[in-house]
Amino acid sequence: MKYGYYPGCSAKSTAPELDATTLALIDFLHLDIKELKDWVCCGASSMHSVDKVLHTALSVMTLDAANAEERDIMVQCPACLAHVLEAKEVLSKDSELKSDVLEAVGKQVDANMKIRHFSSILHDEYGLDKIREKVTNPLQSLSIASYYGCLIVRPPERMQYDDPENPMVMDQLMSTCGAEIVQWPFKTKCCGAGTAISDTDVSLDLTYEILRMAKNNGAECICVLCPLCQNNLDLRQKKIEQRYGEKLNLPVLYYTQLLGLAFGLDPIMLQLNRLFVDPFPLLKRKGIL
Amino acid sequence: MARIGVFVCWCGSNIAETVEVSKVAEVSKSIPGVVYSVDYKYMCSDPGQELVKNAIKEYKLTGVVVASCSPRMHEKTFRKAALEAGLNPYMLEMANIREQCSWVHNNMDEGTQKSIDLVRMMVEKVKRNKPLDDISIPVTKKAMVIGGGVTGIQAALDIASGGIPVVLVEKESSIGGKMSALDETFPTLDCSQCILTPKMVEVAQHPLVQIISYAEIEKLEGFVGNFKATIRKKARYVDVDACTGCGTCWQKCPVKVDSEFEQGLGKRKAIFIPFPQAIPSRPRIDAENCLKLTKDRCGICEKVCPTKAIHYDDKDEFMEVEVGAIVVATGYKIMPVSAFPEYGGGQYPDVVTSLQFERMVCASGPTLGDLKRPSDGKLPETVVFVKCVGSRDPEHYHSYCSKICCMYVAKQTMLYRHKVHHGNCYVFYIDVRSNGKNYEEFVRRAQEQEGAQYIRGRVSSIYKDGDDMVVEGADTLTNSQIKVKCDLVVLATAMEAPDGIKQLAQKLGIGYDQHGFLTEAHPKLRPVETATAGIFLAGCALSPRDIPDSVSEGSAAAAKVLGLLSKDTLDKEGVVAIVNELTCVGCQNCIRVCPYNAIELKDICNRQGELQRQVAHVNPGLCTGCGTCTPSCPSRSIELQGFRDTELYAEINALAEL
Numbered sequence: 030m031k032y033g034y035y036p037g038c039s040a041k042s043t044a045p046e047l048d049a050t051t052l053a054l055i056d057f058l059h060l061d062i063k064e065l066k067d068w069v070c071c072g073a074s075s076m077h078s079v080d081k082v083l084h085t086a087l088s089v090m091t092l093d094a095a096n097a098e099e100r101d102i103m104v105q106c107p108a109c110l111a112h113v114l115e116a117k118e119v120l121s122k123d124s125e126l127k128s129d130v131l132e133a134v135g136k137q138v139d140a141n142m143k144i145r146h147f148s149s150i151l152h153d154e155y156g157l158d159k160i161r162e163k164v165t166n167p168l169q170s171l172s173i174a175s176y177y178g179c180l181i182v183r184p185p186e187r188m189q190y191d192d193p194e195n196p197m198v199m200d201q202l203m204s205t206c207g208a209e210i211v212q213w214p215f216k217t218k219c220c221g222a223g224t225a226i227s228d229t230d231v232s233l234d235l236t237y238e239i240l241r242m243a244k245n246n247g248a249e250c251i252c253v254l255c256p257l258c259q260n261n262l263d264l265r266q267k268k269i270e271q272r273y274g275e276k277l278n279l280p281v282l283y284y285t286q287l288l289g290l291a292f293g294l295d296p297i298m299l300q301l302n303r304l305f306v307d308p309f310p311l312l313k314r315k316g317i318l
Numbered sequence: 319m320a321r322i323g324v325f326v327c328w329c330g331s332n333i334a335e336t337v338e339v340s341k342v343a344e345v346s347k348s349i350p351g352v353v354y355s356v357d358y359k360y361m362c363s364d365p366g367q368e369l370v371k372n373a374i375k376e377y378k379l380t381g382v383v384v385a386s387c388s389p390r391m392h393e394k395t396f397r398k399a400a401l402e403a404g405l406n407p408y409m410l411e412m413a414n415i416r417e418q419c420s421w422v423h424n425n426m427d428e429g430t431q432k433s434i435d436l437v438r439m440m441v442e443k444v445k446r447n448k449p450l451d452d453i454s455i456p457v458t459k460k461a462m463v464i465g466g467g468v469t470g471i472q473a474a475l476d477i478a479s480g481g482i483p484v485v486l487v488e489k490e491s492s493i494g495g496k497m498s499a500l501d502e503t504f505p506t507l508d509c510s511q512c513i514l515t516p517k518m519v520e521v522a523q524h525p526l527v528q529i530i531s532y533a534e535i536e537k538l539e540g541f542v543g544n545f546k547a548t549i550r551k552k553a554r555y556v557d558v559d560a561c562t563g564c565g566t567c568w569q570k571c572p573v574k575v576d577s578e579f580e581q582g583l584g585k586r587k588a589i590f591i592p593f594p595q596a597i598p599s600r601p602r603i604d605a606e607n608c609l610k611l612t613k614d615r616c617g618i619c620e621k622v623c624p625t626k627a628i629h630y631d632d633k634d635e636f637m638e639v640e641v642g643a644i645v646v647a648t649g650y651k652i653m654p655v656s657a658f659p660e661y662g663g664g665q666y667p668d669v670v671t672s673l674q675f676e677r678m679v680c681a682s683g684p685t686l687g688d689l690k691r692p693s694d695g696k697l698p699e700t701v702v703f704v705k706c707v708g709s710r711d712p713e714h715y716h717s718y719c720s721k722i723c724c725m726y727v728a729k730q731t732m733l734y735r736h737k738v739h740h741g742n743c744y745v746f747y748i749d750v751r752s753n754g755k756n757y758e759e760f761v762r763r764a765q766e767q768e769g770a771q772y773i774r775g776r777v778s779s780i781y782k783d784g785d786d787m788v789v790e791g792a793d794t795l796t797n798s799q800i801k802v803k804c805d806l807v808v809l810a811t812a813m814e815a816p817d818g819i820k821q822l823a824q825k826l827g828i829g830y831d832q833h834g835f836l837t838e839a840h841p842k843l844r845p846v847e848t849a850t851a852g853i854f855l856a857g858c859a860l861s862p863r864d865i866p867d868s869v870s871e872g873s874a875a876a877a878k879v880l881g882l883l884s885k886d887t888l889d890k891e892g893v894v895a896i897v898n899e900l901t902c903v904g905c906q907n908c909i910r911v912c913p914y915n916a917i918e919l920k921d922i923c924n925r926q927g928e929l930q931r932q933v934a935h936v937n938p939g940l941c942t943g944c945g946t947c948t949p950s951c952p953s954r955s956i957e958l959q960g961f962r963d964t965e966l967y968a969e970i971n972a973l974a975e976l
Contacts, residue, residue, distance in 0.1 A: 194659040214662070214781030245784060 030154055032145075033065040033100035035091055037109035037256075044256035046300035050285035051105055051147060053299065057292055058155065058163070062103055067094035071112040074223060081126065086133040088116035093138045101143035103150055107180035107255045113144050114187050146181065146190065148254055148284060152198045157205045165293040167207030171315050173287070174211040174248035175199035176239065176262070178255040179219040193217065199252055199284050206291035213246040215239050222257035225265075236261050237269045240277050249311055250280040252287055259283060263305045280308035290317060320351040320445045323379040324437055325370055327361035327386035329416055334359075336420035336429040342385060345434050349441050353377050362392050367399040374403035381405075381444035385413040385437050406449035408892065408960055413440040435973055442972035446965045450892035455939045457543035457888055458642040461879045462487060464535060464822070465647035467495020468514060468865060469857030471521045472872030473645045473879075478526035480880040485639050486521065487549055491532040492596035494518055495649055499579060499593075499673060501680040503865060504729040505760035511595060511682065518597045532602055534818075536636060538826050541916075541940040542852030543642045543888045553632040555603035555611070556589070560627035563591075563599035567619035567628065575607045577684075581674040583692060584684025589619045589628075594682070603628075643852045643879040646826065646836060647872060648819055650858035653708045653715070653811040661707065661780040661809060667692040668787050669780060669807045672726060679733045689737045691806045698805035700742040701734055702789045703727045704777050708812030710748060716812050716833060721862040723810035724751045728761045730808065731770035744771045744802055746791055754864065773800065780807055813862040827914075828853055835861045846875045854878050893943035893960040895936045902933040902955040908947035909934060916940035917947065 034055070040048035055062045069090040076084040091113055095102045104110040119127050120140040131137060151160065177196050185193040196217065200210045220239055221232035240262060243251055253259045263281040270277055281304065289299040296318060301308055312318040324346040328334035339357040346355040354377045358366050361384060373379060382405065384396045389412040397407035415433040423429045459482055463474045466488030474486045486493065497503075498518075500510035521527050530549060537548040573588035586592070588608040591601050609616035610630055620628040655663030655671055662669050668691050670678070681687035691698045705723050708715040724747070731743045750772070752758045764770045777791035786803045793800045815834030823830045828848040829837035836859045839847040846854050854875040857868035882888070895908075899922065909917045920935035934956060936947075945958045957963065 192659070214779070214783075242783065 030061055030150070031100050032060075032062040032103035032150065033068075033095045033098050034062050035065055035068045035095075035102050035104045035109060035113065037068075037104070037106035038070045039106050039256035043260055044283075046303045047105060047256055047259070047283050047285065049298070049300050050283060050289050053289055053294055054151075054285055054292075057289075057294060060150075060155070062150075063100075065091070065094045065098060065100070065102070067091075067097065069094070071106075071109045073108040073112060077112070082129045082133055084112070085116050085119050085126065085130045088112045089120065089130055089134050089138050089140075092116055092120070092140050092142065093134065093136070095142050096139060101145070103145060103147050105147050105254075105256075107146070107178060108257070110144070110146055111180055111188065116140070117142075117144060118187065146254070148198050148202065149190065151288070152202060157201060160202065160205050160288075164206050164291045166291055166317060168203065168287060168291050168317055169207050169315065170209060171311075171317065172209045172211055172247050172249045173203045173252045174213050174243040174246065174250075175203060175216060175252045175284075176243070176258060177216050178253070178258040179217055180255060182217050199254065202284060203252055203287060206288060208287070211243065211246050211248045213242055213248070215242045220258050220261045222261045225257075225261055232261065233265060233269055233272060236265055237273055240266065240269065240279055241273075241275070244277055244279060248279065249315075250282060250308060252284050253281055254284055266306050278306065280304060280306045280311055282308060320381060321353045321377060321379050322349075322351045322381045322383065322441050322444060323370070323373045323377060324349075324352055324355035324441065325361055325366075325373075325382065325384045325386075326355070326357040326415075326433075326437070327366070327384065328357065328359045329361075329386060329420075330359065333386070333416050333420040333433075336423055336426060337415055337433045338426060338430040339433075341430055342415070342433045342437060346383075346385075346437050346441070349438055351381075351445050352441060354379065361386050362395055367395070370396060370399050371403040374400060374405050379405065380409065381441075381447060382410040383413055383437055383440040383444055384410065385415045385433060385440075387416040388412070388414050388418070408450040409444060409447050411440045411444045411447070413437045439969040439972045442968040443965045446962075446968050447960070448962075450959050452889050452892050453894065453938045455541075455543050455888045455890065457883060457886060458545070458640050459483075459883050460485070460639070460641045461643045461645065461883065462545070462547055462639060462641040463645045463647060465489075465495070465649055465857075465859070466493030466529065466531070467647060467649045467857065467868075468497045468517070469649070469859075469868040469872040470495070470645070470647035471517050472869045473647055473856055473876045474527050475517070475521050475524065476873050476876030477645075477879050478521075478524045480876070481526070482880060482883050483526045484528070485549075485641065486527055486529045487533050487535065488529065488531045489534055490592065491554070491600070491602040492592050492598070493521070493529060493531060494593070494595070494597065496673070497865060498595070499581070499676060499680075501676050501683075501733060502729065504725045505754070505756045507729070507732070515595050518595070522597045529598065530637075531598055535822060535825055538644075540640075541914075541937070542850075543882070544939060545641050545644060545852065547639050547641060547644070549637050549639065551635045551637060553605070553634050554600075555605070555608075555629055555632040556601055557627040557629060558598060558600040560625045561600045561623075562625055562627075563601075564624065566622045566624065568601055570618050570622050572616065572618065573607050573609060575604065580684050581671065581677050583674055583677050603630075642883050643854065644826070645854045645856055645872075645875045645879060646822075646828070646848075646859050647856045647868075647875070648816055648822065648836075648859040650813045650862065651816045652813055655809055655811065657715075657811070658707060658809065661704070661777065661807070662782065662787075663809065666780075666782050666787065666807075668782075668805065669809060672723070672730065672808055672810050675730055675808045679730075679737060687737075689734070696805060697738065698734075698741065699738070700744070700802070700804040701806045701808060702787075702802050702804045703730065703743065703745045703808045703810065704780075704789070705745065705747045705810045706776070707809040709810075716814070718812075718833065718861065719751065720810070720813040721751070722813070722864045724749075725754070725757055725760070725864065727808075727810050728752075728764040728770065731764050732768045735768050735770070742771070742804075743769070744773055744789075744804070746773050746775060746777050746789070748774070748776065754866070773802075775800075813858065815859075819859070826850070826853055828855075833861075835859065846871055846878055852882065888939075890939075891943065893958065894938045894941040895943070895945075895947050895956050895958045897934045897936060898955040898957070899933045899935075901953050902951075903953055904932040904934065905952065906934070907950040907952065908956050911946050911950045913944065913946060914940050914942055916942070 117140040182193040221235035225232040343357040413436040536550040571587035577586035579592040677683040709720040775792035856871035856875040
């Protein structure tokens, strides 16, 4: 295992807690993963609809950065993951787009590296057994609904993440940490983050459905992996509660934060205080903090 | 001396427009051996054939070349005419100057020259042709039907009614097939069991029908008119002759497992008959679940059996039957809900298949017709039917249409509304395909009088929200997304070829398509025949069909069998391979390449009966005259009659000498 960490722009702006907890886990588990020096923003979500060549070129530059350090790529943001995988596909066979992209980048770039999401690496490379050994603070009796969002499984043939209808990677990570996992139907339903600015009502409707379904199936909190999903479900939850007249109170945590809790890492280091829906009362009630 | 006649056809303008036919006839006269040539507007017409016949007699022709269309079109016609004029039919050859000349060229000079070349080639061949005799094969006047569903039952009944004995082989322990599990049938809503059971009884009581249930085909040897089938009678653990079907055993059996017949909605015992009207009404033991056979405990059925019919040491038995013709009516299976995770299949008990719904509403079903949803037994107040699940979806499942779903869904909405008068039912559809007698009217009735709400669009996902099932999909007529809350979802899942069909097809030597459906010899003109002579197809073994079509095909296949077996011998063309036993060294190359297993080794013995050597021997009944064997022979000892080397080289030389 020798990965270069590609955090993407969200982790460095709107989701610093994702970045911080990722680095904390890498450190705690002694993984040979370090942040790529020259990673580039993938251009989501505007570039791919504006200019196909430049959009692909951005991700090719990140591939190049990994080549320079002779590392495979570990990604945290599903949009970044989709775009670097797409760039790898473009480089895998000759086409007009490939030659245009390489011209824009200004050099030949090979794409033989492995590209994987951090959760996949933890789940099947580091392994559930080793994770279980590290758990010192089990998330006992905490009912967690894992919400994967729409991007990580789609399109399935590109993402190769897990069963696209019913992914289980996070669920298994969480049950390894001692949590109760909630089986619910909306694991990969879209939260509408793409329309959150342009058509907020649509996004609120979709997000409400997800929160309500999680709650109705007995979830006490939601585990996420996508910074946009987290933002949408967490930041807008109060507004949704007002709009639909329903008390939800569902903390929305990154899987990295929950893993960190189970490993007994410091809650402030895990930046739980940055969440809008306060998770502390729930975690204290469950005896996890 | 050869005396050859050449007959050049215009085929109206088909040939004459591109080929100067009179010139072809004229030039043909100069080919050595040709004593007569003529052109005529339609050589295949009666006057055209008379022309050929009269010339054969008048000019004492020893060979004929008809320059016209493909031999596939009219070779038979002209060879019959030659025979009528007293000439061996194999002394007539066709020069194809239509499909292979006039239709593909547009230059008159070139077309004419090519036609002359083609005629010259065939003249040289026919000069070297030898008269051949047709082959006559004796016929076993008995038939086998594989599959005891309604199609196979119909085929067996019709064949037996024609006086030919039939062996009806059924994989399950009872005949009746899928139809026996249906409630009512479209478009007349008559009860399926009520119309099927009399047929089952009739076939069981017919003196010429022998039913072999719980059996499969192990091996098939032989050829048309002379098949020898080995049937594996699977261990039943019940002596069907001693058993009276009294039912004591299955009443006392303590093991309960999901019933296949009830589609997993009801239970059966480990010793069981699949349904009360089963024929034969003899139980079998399910070896996987029987306590005696798995753990050597219990043994109750043996103790209670009044006729001592239970034998725990029963083994598979093999029987051989000789038959002249075979009908394959192996039916279908439907995709299980578990194949559709996006529709919650396998996860939610209230997502069921159409066949499960049939059992849920059927008066003989597990709830005795009391409609209850599987999860909690609640009466479903709202039901959603989803059509084309797995069908017409080449991206994920099957490209084909399962054909019957439109009709049975309309029927099931009616069955539902007849049980739940105030209930709501919705149908998601792509198209409504109701092309059959009284079918469109039936669907209209479901929509207009029986209150089924039809929504055009596909379903994206099905999930559970609290107590309700929620169906999300598109309404493509209002261009909107819709959600329907309901209590029960019925998926009209695709019909598929049954398990094991490919292995069976390989045993029988018949073709199947990419979906596993068996292939007919010609989709329009030979719809119930296979490419293997003597083996016929009927029903859903070919592709999805409804009951009327399946029954019609059962009868059609039976008519083919009766036609084939009406004669004492079968005549086939003399175009078969023959081995020169003096030069054959028995290398077996031809045996390896023969696609029809028509060649075997033959012992050559001296006068004392001692084995001297082995040579290849062609079974003329199996040989189709494909010619694969001839080029494989290193000593040129096997030759296809009508296409011998001397004949073919003469053709090629005639062209090369120009």
